[in-house]
Amino acid sequence: MTTAAETPMRFWILLGLLPLALTETVQAASQDWTASSTTAMAITGDISLADDRVVFQNGTSLELQALGHDRPGLYRVTPEQNPELLNGNRLCGKQPPTFIVLAHSADRASLAESQSLHLKVFNGPEAPPAAATVGMDTSAPGFCALFNYERAGAR
Template identity: 35%
Template sequence: MNALKYAAAALFLTASPVLADDLVALSNTATAITGDISFDDFEMVFSNGEKIEFDELVGDHFVVDGKDVPASVYSVKGPGNPVLLNGNRLCGTSPVTYLASWADDDVTMVAVFETQDVPSSNDEMCALYTYVYP
């Protein structure tokens, strides 16, 4: 019976919830359109409370300026394109279909796509936003 208790305790301790990263807008684009964000494996929440929800993780690497980097590539539920700060949207009027995120030193890069197919590089993005940890 003790073994069962220890196993249950170990499972409880390792199954902690995923916490969102709170990020501060760095680029002029991020400051003007999204503001600061909260980002995790399920959604990206913008400073005005709107959000983009992710359907699934579809890739774990991405080509940035010809170089393969570790990244998270998500398909977007919906797809959607909420109205953000100052009436702006992430990519003009078309629905956002994919979002890719990767680290570049201490900066978190978020590329947004309106493509039918899963993007493989930043060449296909419609917008790029950059953030830092507070």
């Protein structure tokens, strides 16, 4: 049985834990990645991923729409946009990207388990195949750029 004196104490303890819970939620919603390839260092810089966008080092972002639970890692860029990134560069040059693939290392089962991220950019009308979400293969139609990253803090 809880006494009247214990109830306020429990309230304050729970209130004190609230910032910790909120911090974990924010961290789970955003993943930070460090540019590891020369193209990523020169064009995108470090990036941050959320469920619905990728944010580049210069603060610009692309809004993403997942293509479905049966195709994890595949996203449509929506609305169509072609932001200027580091050094005046763009992901696919003058053509705006249409799809983004967040590919994981071939030796891992998913991006959550991977220390490497291969961000593949496509500018074709058709979505890349699901196989594009593994490794650095760039043979799918519409491919225009590959940027490599390491999980922030992994070095």
